[in-house]
Amino acid sequence: MTIEIPCTPENWSRVERAIAHLRCNDLPISEYWDARSSTFGYVRISSDRVSVSGYFDSPDRANSRDWVRRLVSLFRPATPDDRYHRAFNRELLPFLQSRHSGLLGQFEAHELAKPASLTLYLGEKVPYEKVRRIIEIGGGGCLLALMLLRFYPVDKYTIVDLPAIIPLGFLVLANFLDSSRMQLPGEKIEDPKVVWLLPSNDAQQAHIDPADLFINVTSFQEMERADVSSYFDLMERRLEPGGYFLCVNRVEKQIRPGVLSRFCEYPWPRSGFEIVDETVDRFASLSGHKRPIIRRLMRKMTSAAYEIPQNG
Numbered sequence: 001m002t003i004e005i006p007c008t009p010e011n012w013s014r015v016e017r018a019i020a021h022l023r024c025n026d027l028p029i030s031e032y033w034d035a036r037s038s039t040f041g042y043v044r045i046s047s048d049r050v051s052v053s054g055y056f057d058s059p060d061r062a063n064s065r066d067w068v069r070r071l072v073s074l075f076r077p078a079t080p081d082d083r084y085h086r087a088f089n090r091e092l093l094p095f096l097q098s099r100h101s102g103l104l105g106q107f108e109a110h111e112l113a114k115p116a117s118l119t120l121y122l123g124e125k126v127p128y129e130k131v132r133r134i135i136e137i138g139g140g141g142c143l144l145a146l147m148l149l150r151f152y153p154v155d156k157y158t159i160v161d162l163p164a165i166i167p168l169g170f171l172v173l174a175n176f177l178d179s180s181r182m183q184l185p186g187e188k189i190e191d192p193k194v195v196w197l198l199p200s201n202d203a204q205q206a207h208i209d210p211a212d213l214f215i216n217v218t219s220f221q222e223m224e225r226a227d228v229s230s231y232f233d234l235m236e237r238r239l240e241p242g243g244y245f246l247c248v249n250r251v252e253k254q255i256r257p258g259v260l261s262r263f264c265e266y267p268w269p270r271s272g273f274e275i276v277d278e279t280v281d282r283f284a285s286l287s288g289h290k291r292p293i294i295r296r297l298m299r300k301m302t303s304a305a306y307e308i309p310q311n312g
């Protein structure tokens with residue numbers, strides 16, 4: 001699981017400083033992410049390229065599998081993998097080719113399907129002019145952040161993530177967008193457009209700008225219950241009335257032996273929100289996993305909508 005990313009010497013210096021800064025943090029993270037974080041590695045392989053291990057698959061390996069798969073598929077009935085790629089080519093490839101052609105050679109279909117399908121989904125459900133401030137918990141490799149930053153007129157995108165993965169998100173975004181407006185932990189940039197924060201940095205999180213869209217994609221399913229609760233709390237506090245909450249997570253996942261994380265047991269708001277839409281994530285299902293991933297899109301009601309009438 002290694003990928004190479006172009007990176008300027010200036011951005012590499014920033015990554016090195018951020019890694020040194022992030023090393024000083026001693027966050028209580030889930031066993032699962034503690035183990036995964038130890039597999040992450042950032043290596044400068046030339047003056048303008050970095051290799052990152054631990055997260056994305058190399059597109060070369062994916063492409064060669066693609067080629068072999070296509071050849072073999074001519075001689076046998078369609079497999080679930082063929083069906084996945086057909087749906088990808090039909091439903092997502094035109095969008096990726098027109099808006100993100102630079103990603104196609106760098107990332108394989110499975111990495112691109114999730115952010116591309118979610119961007120198209122949000123584009124249908126959430127009015128364009130409504131999305132100026134986004135908070136994402138667990139942005140990972142930041143492909144969704146990249147697509148949403150290009151899709152909506154975003155002024156501020158705040159990402160809360162773990163130390164091991166923040167540099168990867170920065171490298172991916174900095175490869176496509178203006179890195180001078182991105183703020184890594186430990187930096188102080190004037191008027192940043194993209195900001196990364198650490199989970200435990202409560203003081204900073206208390207000052208997170210309000211958001212019009214609050215997102216979590218496949219990371220609550222890997223967190224301890226207390227962490228999920230604290231993010232629901234943050235969502236309820238920081239989401240503007242009329243703002244949207246998109247939660248995309250597996251219906252059920254084991255986070256450690258004997259402990260399951262269940263979508264239906266998240267601390268969903270009891271009032272003041274409406275469910276705009278709930279569907280099973282099609283591409284996640286096409287990829288063949290037994291337990292579906294659910295997309296729930298909620299809207300925080302404006303105070304006028306749920307105020308109790310004085311005389312009635």
Ligand SMILES: C[S@@+](CC[C@H](N)C(=O)[O-])C[C@H]1O[C@@H](n2cnc3c(N)ncnc32)[C@H](O)[C@@H]1O
Pocket residue numbers: 029030033114137138139140141160161162165199216217218219222223227
């Ligand atoms: C499976 S990845 C998903 C990344 C991305 N949302 C996606 O769908 O590709 C889970 C993400 O959650 C992050 N994460 C895990 N525990 C976290 C925590 N307590 N607070 C914030 N992020 C966390 C991980 O670092 C990682 O970026």
